Amino acid sequence: MASNTQDAAHGAAEAAHGSAPGMPQLDFSTFGNQIFWLAIALVAIYLILSRVALPRIAAVLAERQGTITNDLAAAEDLKAKAVEAEDAYNKALADARAEAQRIAAEARAEIQVGLDEAIAKADVQISAKAAESEKAIGEIKAGALESVKVVAADTAEALVAALGGKADTKAVAAAVADRMKG
Amino acid sequence: MGKLFFYVALALVVVSGVLFAPEHAALAIHPMDQFNVASLTGGAVSTFAITNVTLWLALAVICVFLLMVVGSSRRAIVPGRAQSIAELTYGFIYKMVEDVAGKDGVKFFPYIMTLFMFILMANFLGLIPMSFTTTSHIAVTAILAGLVFFTVTIVGFVKNGVGFLGLFWVSSAPLALRPILAIIELISYFVRPVSHSIRLAGNVMAGHAVLKVFAGFAGALGLFSFLPIFAITAVYALEVLVAFIQAYVFTILTCVYLKDALHPSH
Numbered sequence: 001m002a003s004n005t006q007d008a009a010h011g012a013a014e015a016a017h018g019s020a021p022g023m024p025q026l027d028f029s030t031f032g033n034q035i036f037w038l039a040i041a042l043v044a045i046y047l048i049l050s051r052v053a054l055p056r057i058a059a060v061l062a063e064r065q066g067t068i069t070n071d072l073a074a075a076e077d078l079k080a081k082a083v084e085a086e087d088a089y090n091k092a093l094a095d096a097r098a099e100a101q102r103i104a105a106e107a108r109a110e111i112q113v114g115l116d117e118a119i120a121k122a123d124v125q126i127s128a129k130a131a132e133s134e135k136a137i138g139e140i141k142a143g144a145l146e147s148v149k150v151v152a153a154d155t156a157e158a159l160v161a162a163l164g165g166k167a168d169t170k171a172v173a174a175a176v177a178d179r180m181k182g
Numbered sequence: 183m184g185k186l187f188f189y190v191a192l193a194l195v196v197v198s199g200v201l202f203a204p205e206h207a208a209l210a211i212h213p214m215d216q217f218n219v220a221s222l223t224g225g226a227v228s229t230f231a232i233t234n235v236t237l238w239l240a241l242a243v244i245c246v247f248l249l250m251v252v253g254s255s256r257r258a259i260v261p262g263r264a265q266s267i268a269e270l271t272y273g274f275i276y277k278m279v280e281d282v283a284g285k286d287g288v289k290f291f292p293y294i295m296t297l298f299m300f301i302l303m304a305n306f307l308g309l310i311p312m313s314f315t316t317t318s319h320i321a322v323t324a325i326l327a328g329l330v331f332f333t334v335t336i337v338g339f340v341k342n343g344v345g346f347l348g349l350f351w352v353s354s355a356p357l358a359l360r361p362i363l364a365i366i367e368l369i370s371y372f373v374r375p376v377s378h379s380i381r382l383a384g385n386v387m388a389g390h391a392v393l394k395v396f397a398g399f400a401g402a403l404g405l406f407s408f409l410p411i412f413a414i415t416a417v418y419a420l421e422v423l424v425a426f427i428q429a430y431v432f433t434i435l436t437c438v439y440l441k442d443a444l445h446p447s448h
Contacts, residue, residue, distance in 0.1 A: 023214055025320045025387065030219035032229035033236075034321040041239040042329075045246050045300050050292040053250035057272045060257050060265075067259055 145180070152176045192408060211398030213391040217318055234314040242303040242316065250299065271299070275433065282437035286444055293333070294440075297326060298433040305386060305425035309418070317428075318387040320379060327379035330436045338443035349446035378435055385428050389421040 024030070153172050160167035221231045249271070253264030261269055275298050279291045301317055308315025316322050338346040350367040352360055396417065399410040 024217040024219060025318070025383065027219070030227045030233075030235075031321040033219065033227050033231055033233055034316075034319055035325055036229050037233070037236045037239050038316070038322050038325055041243050042296060042300060044243045046292065046296045048243070048247050048251060049295050049299065053254060053268070054272065054292055054295065056257065057250070057254050057269055060254065060259075060261075061269060061272070063257075064259055 149173075149176055149180065152179070210401075211395055213394035213398070216314070216390060216394055217387065219319075235316055235319075238304070238307055238314045238316050241307055242300060245303045245307065246299045278434060279437055279440075282434060283440040284444060287437065287440050290337075290440055294433060294436055297330070297436060298429055301326070301382065301432055302426065302429040305429055306422075308386065308390065309421060309425055315386055315390055318383055318390060320383045323379040323383040324375075326382075326432070327375040330378065330439060331375035334436075334439045334443040337440070338446060341444060342446055346443070346446050349442055353447075374439065378432065382428050382432050385424055389417065389424055392417055393421065 153169070153176050156172045156176065157167040157169065160172070219227050219233050219235055221227050221233050222237060223232055225231065227233055249264065250268050253268040256262065256265060258265055272295070275295050276288075276291055279287050279294055283290065304315065304317040304322075307313055308318065338349070342348070350364045350371070352363045352367065355363055393414055396410040396414045400407040400414065403410060
């Protein structure tokens with residue numbers, strides 16, 4: 001790793017100090033030079049670090065910590081808001097459901113009332129119609145009985161006539177009436 | 183694809199080994215030459231001369247500036263790559279200081295960060311081939327360790343007064359043992375800066391020297407130079423690890439010593 005200049009310098013140093021070609025670390029003639037420049041380098045590094053680098057990095061780290069803390073707090077806030085919003089939503093949903101049920105019940109009651117009215121009206125009409133029909137049926141029945149009497153009397157007279165007799169209309173009518181009862 | 187590349191590279195190594203075999207395969211390895219301090223302008227290495235030390239220290243400062251200042255210049259809430267690395271480094275050292283040295287150690291954070299950034303950048307810059315590794319020199323690491331030693335000692339006495347000497351008086355030990363332990367503690371306290379500095383310089387220097395030795399073998403072995411080249415690759419990977427770990431170790435030991443100064447009781 002030694003360059004030619006270093007070799008040459010080493011030779012020169014050896015010639016100058018006459019020291020053995022041992023460890024350059026123990027060549028005390030270079031100590032002053034090394035210590036002088038080391039002091040300057042250390043002071044320079046100390047100033048660079050303490051005046052500029054370390055405060056800046058500390059500030060950046062603190063700022064980052066602050067940002068992270070703020071972000072976490074903001075996230076916590078947003079989470080609370082989300083929970084709040086969800087609660088509000090659930091409440092609105094429950095309200096709407098109750099309202100819907102109320103409206104449905106109301107509508108049902110209204111319809112029931114209308115229905116009952118209609119049923120009552122229909123019942124009245126039906127009973128009226130039934131009475132009318134009964135009356136008509138009674139009339140028809142009476143008419144039919146009368147017709148049966150006439151037909152029976154006519155038939156009896158015709159039968160009597162066919163047998164060669166002379167039918168007494170009044171007796172036939174009485175007999176028919178008598179049979180009709182029995 | 184990777185396999186093909188591997189075979190092509192192997193063939194190239196063999197062919198070049200045959201074609202460019204050194205005529206005199208003498209082992210001319212100078213593993214320590216890379217640590218020479220030399221003036222860039224020529225002439226002697228006087229105290230204020232501009233040397234390769236100056237150059238590579240300046241590059242380390244520039245790298246720290248690029249990473250920590252330019253990298254974080256966008257101040258983005260969502261960081262980019264450079265800013266991420268800068269923030270990770272900041273967080274890594276800050277947490278280390280806070281965990282090891284305690285809450286009241288945090289006001290020393292800029293100093294410890296300075297040490298870590300300098301050692302880290304110097305170590306990594308030293309891994310560039312042909313570069314000069316400033317942290318491989320005991321002069322540099324001794325100053326770093328000495329700074330830590332004197333800072334910690336002064337802080338210890340300023341914060342705790344004479345109570346700082348309690349660090350050497352192990353009150354949990356039996357009374358008869360305490361003076362002996364105090365002597366051991368005292369010796370270990372003064373050995374701290376020595377081990378602190380030699381650990382860093384020694385690790386970095388040894389790794390670089392090993393790389394250079396293998397490089398010398400690669401030059402001398404001709405056809406079989408692929409063997410040391412594999413070794414260089416492996417050692418280089420290890421050195422990348424060492425470059426970070428030594429910076430980390432130096433820094434965490436600084437924090438431990440600082441903790442002793444702030445809370446000297448055992």
